Amino acid sequence: MKKILLCIGLLLLLTGCNNKVDKNEYDDLKIQFDNLKSDYDSLESTNKELKSKYDELTEENKTLQSKLAENTMEKYDVSTSIVAEAWGNAAFGDSTECFQKNKYITEYEANIGEATDESLETFFKQLNENMGTLALITSTEEIKQVIIKAIDSNSNPIFELYLDSSENENAETQMLINVDYIDIVKRSLVNAY
Known part of the structure; x- marks a missing residue:
């Protein structure tokens, strides 16, 4: 019985060691993750700025189209x-x-x-x-x-x-x-x- 428990303990110890990630590989992955997160945050910020500019330009376009319609009606003053x-x-x-x-x-x-x-x-x-x-x-x-x-x-x-x-x-x-x-x-x- 002791042998069986010893075998199970060794198996658990050995299998746990196989899943261990090398410290250098972990550090490289952590750096890549941080770089990707930084890139994502930067792109998300740029996207928000572009969306804000798009909304402003859309409103400006509506205003200009309205002014154009008014000017056209004034230019062709035919009843x-x-x-x-x-x-x-x-x-x-x-x-x-x-x-x-x-x-x-x-x-x-x-x-x-x-x-x-x-x-x-x-x-x-x-x-x-x-x-x-x-x-x-x-x-x-x-x-x-x-x-x-x-x-x-x-x-x-x-x-x-x-x-x-x-x-x-x-x-x-x-x-x-x-x-x-x-x-x-x-x-x-x-x-x-």
Whole structure:
């Protein structure tokens, strides 16, 4: 029994000695660790400084973009209502009425005279031909909502188109048709496109 205990003791003593790290190797590893920790701390400090500078530059960029937008609007001092009215007259003729409901909403009333297939077909063709310009106006001017109405000679509404580009990614379009004119509008749309 004593022999067994002596063997176990020797085994424990020998295995403990094998795991011992040389003092020089430990000192080298400690120096490497300290150097890496110092490098890490230095890089972390530099990262914090760069992040702080980035945040400052981001704020400065926002301020400069805002000033640029203001300067651009001052440089091109063309009234939004004049641009809107000019588009309506160019698209549908001089009989078109333009109402600026506020600086964001413009309404057009295009008087097409007698409501016939031909007059409505002409209206839809003119609308189609001028939609690109209207898209440009609503993307660069303050106007974000446009209402385009076709009315007959008695000022009765025939057709109404509502465009809302206030949400740049999700433009909304709605169309209203007077039930008295639904067949004419349907035929005219088919013929115009």
